[in-house]
Amino acid sequence: MSREFAWPRLLTASGKGIAYGGDYNPDQWPKHVWAQDVELMRKAGVNVVALGIFSWDRIQPSEHEWDFDWLDRVIGMLGEAGISVDLASATASAPLWLYEAHPEVLPRDKYGHAINPGSRQSWSPSSPVFREYALTLCRKLAERYGENPTVTAWHVGNEYGWNNRHDYSDNALHDFRRWCQKKYGTIDALNEAWCSAFWSQELRSFDEVLLPRHMGADAMVNPAQQLDFERFGNDMLLDFFRAERDAIAQICPNKPITTNFMISTDQCAMNYSQWAHDVDFVSNDHYFHEGESHLDELLCSDSLVSSIAKRKPWYLMEHSTSSVQWKPVNARKRNGELERDALAHVAMGADAINFFQWRQSRGGAEAFHSAMLPHAGADTNLFRQVCETGATLRDLSEQGLPGTQIAPSHVAILFDAQSQWSTEIPTLPTTKLDHWHDVRDWYRAFLDSGVRADVTPLAYDWDDYDLVVLPTVFMLSDADVNRLKAYVERGGKLLVGYATGIVNEHFQVGLGGYPGAGNGTLREMLGVSGEEFNILGDIEGEPNTVELSDGGVTSLWQTCLTRVADNAHVIARYSGDSAREWELQDMPAIVSHDYGDGHTWYVGCDLRREDLAHIIQHELLPAINVQATDPNIATIERANGDHVFRTYINRRQQSVTMELDEREQSDIVLLYRGERAQNTITLQRNGVLMVRVR
CATH class of the missing domain: 2.60.40.1180 (Golgi alpha-mannosidase II)
Incomplete structure (x- = not known):
């Protein structure tokens, strides 16, 4: 059951407006700097800060010692300046004294090595000892600040799963066995789901269930077991978040609670369509991708965030004013990109624009991560842009923008976190599959065609869209296929991409031909059946691309379609010397098919973005009668x-x-x-x- 949407108030007269600010870490600076910070925040138009995210050690210097005086002072200064506080549970990084006293709280990697302290999230979500300490801290904070009017929201944890997404500790093993028993009920059901007869891995009891730890340099993990371990890691962290949230909410029930997701097209560590039901408002951290895809990638990621938030306003908890420090090459933002990016996030439904962080650190791992107030100080081009952005957002607030909701598109591109996890498993026809990147490429191709699509979770409701696109949705359950079938039978238009519907939710291949999901139902809908996959790459002496009869080019995957329904229409075939060399000559590549009152397209190969745009412009948009706008x-x-x-x-x-x-x-x-x-x-x-x- 989903929590009811609730949005944090600002300390404005109406309590409304676009929230603007960032992470604030005053405990990293001398006290005389705090007054300067508040003065400069007011100059920049800051009206909210996220406070105390990594402050556990300062709040609790030792097991039986608590220090809230400094936090009281900072919150008081911010409140007097009209700046609200999104107060963190401070549990993202534990103090060293806790690790020294209880090393058993450390997670372990697949080799059995401890994930040592010194960074963030060096703790096991399955550790009962760590949970006890963390929830005590949550309750202490809620008791002290639950009624404080400056604290208007709670920021629980921080980027769950950043460093402890995969825990192979004995605590995790114990919880994984319980998780499997709850999921499958009987060991026979688990053996059936995991195909455990392969390699003599049948289990006789849940006490024999193992984590997919290191098995040797060339060993291959059972993909069904690996996929369940991914689900388990998601669920353990979600359970930990719920425990923190509830510890605070029991004491302070009237202030909204969130945690920051990590959604961009290079990451989606958690199944956030599941997590979204457990927050009062959706928050996300997004960091730009340098290069020509910068804006398009931002819009694509935000589209998924907006869909996950059910089109309610969402909170940009972190992004960067300029460069970061964690990439091999850290490009800075050009003039205009700081404000352009902020406005793009607002356009895509964000009612809060926040950065990491307020003041750029003088030391530590993120010293060279840009901030609102840079090393060079306030008399800088960057800080002037920060001030200008604050003024712009204040103007938009006065114009009545906050609280409006993003309008839906006619087109839904479906994203599924579990399919993304599936394409990361190494025992596939190719290790170059990437569901998220294919979603991004289709999203950009629609923009190139003058149409903005929505990126929507597979698990959500997409029945009202005129067109639904499935790019490399590798895993489809029978229930998923039945939903797609009902959608098309009612008149929906469905495009299915290559490497979609290859396995079910247990990572079992559908038999009878590809794509096999739904026991043949997906093939019936598409009017096609394939026997093999032709995989291209850097193979010495072999062509690494194949042309299509419509001018398209494929360079990775071709489903070898050997049967096409009599009432299906072949739009493009493989052709040319490379197709002959790979024995693909004249084999269907793109097929359309009437089904029920609707229509389907099957694209059996990867294509360049311009080729996807060609399909969109010549096949898809005419079919749904959507007018394109200027693609620029x-x-x-x-x-x-x-x-x-x-x-x-x-x-x-x-x-x-x-x-x-x-x-x-x-x-x-x-x-x-x-x-x-x-x-x-x-x-x-x-x-x-x-x-x-x-």
Whole structure:
């Protein structure tokens, strides 16, 4: 059962507005700096900070010693300045005294090595000892600050799973056995699900269940066991979050609680469509991908966050003002990208824009991670951009944007965390599969075609979309396939990509031909059946690409379709010298098929982004009768009952000119890095236009 949506108040007269600020770590600085911080925060338009995320050691210097005086003082200074506090449970990193007294709380890696303290999250979510200490801290904080008016929300934990997603400790083994027993009920059911007869691995009791620890340099883990271990790790951390949340909520029930997810198209460690039911409002940490995909990747990730939040406003808990310090090459943001990114997040449904962190650290592991107040101080270009962004967000708050909800698209691209975990298992036809990256590529191809799609969890409701796309959804249960079947039979349009529906939820291959999910139902819907996969790569003396008859090019995976239904239509076939070399000549590659009152497409190979856009423009958009807009500009709408806020963002590295219709000409809410000339707007690089349409 989902918790009811609740949004934290600001210390404004109305309690409303776009929240703006970042992580604040005053315990890392001398006390005389605190007053300077608060003064500069007010100058920058900061109205909220996340406080105490890594402060356990300062709050509890030893097992029986508590120090809240410094925290009282900081919260008091912030409240007097009109800055609200999102107070952390401070459990993300435990103090060294706890590890010294109880080394058994440390998680272990698959080799049996302890994950030693000194970084973040060096604790096992299955450790009863650690849980006892953590929940005591939660209760102490709730008792002291539950009624404090400056504390308007609770920030439980921090980026769960960052360093303890996979725990191979004895505590984890004990809990994994209990988890398996609860899931399967009988050991025979587990053996059937895991195909344990292979390699003589049948189990006689749940006491024989093992973690997928290191088995040798060339050993291969049972993929069903590995997939269940991924699910178990997700569930153990979610259970730990719930325990922290409930310890606080029992004492302080009237303030909303969240934890920050980690959703970008290079990570989605947890099954966040499941976690979202357990928070009062959805929060996310997003860090930009440098290069030409920067904006598109941001929009794609935010689309999934917005869907997970059920289109309610969501909270950007962390992003960066400029460069980070954890990549091989840490690119800085160019002029205009700081505010452009903030506005893009707002356009995609965020009512809170926060950074890591307020003041750039002078030492420690994140000293070179950018912050709102950089090493060079307040008289800097970066801090001036931070102030300008704060002023812009305050203006948007006054214009009535907060509380509006992002408008849905006609198109849903389905994402499934468990399919992402599946494509990371090494015993597949290729280790180069990546479900999330294929979602991103389809999302960008729709933008290239002038349409913004929604990225939506497979587990959520997508029945009302005109078109549903499944890119490399490797794992589909019978229930998933039946949902897809009902959707198409009612008139829905469905595109299924290569490497979709290959295994069921137990990682068992569907028999009778590919894709085999749903005991043949998926093949019946698509009107196709394949016998093998042709995998391309850097193989000496072999072609590494294959052309299609429509001009497309595939470079990784081709499903060898040997049967096509009589009423199906082949849109493209493999052709050319490389196709002949691989014995793919004239074999169907892309097939469409009428099914029930709906229609399906099967794309049996990976394709370049421009090839995906070709399919979208010539097959998909005509089928759903959707009018495309200018592909140079991303167009997003947020709305309430009175009006629509429509945002246009320049996707290109050069200026783009657009026309305004009559309804838009008189109500420009924001024009960032753009110029108006009568009925036209020229958006420069990183330019953003927001209009209000009544």
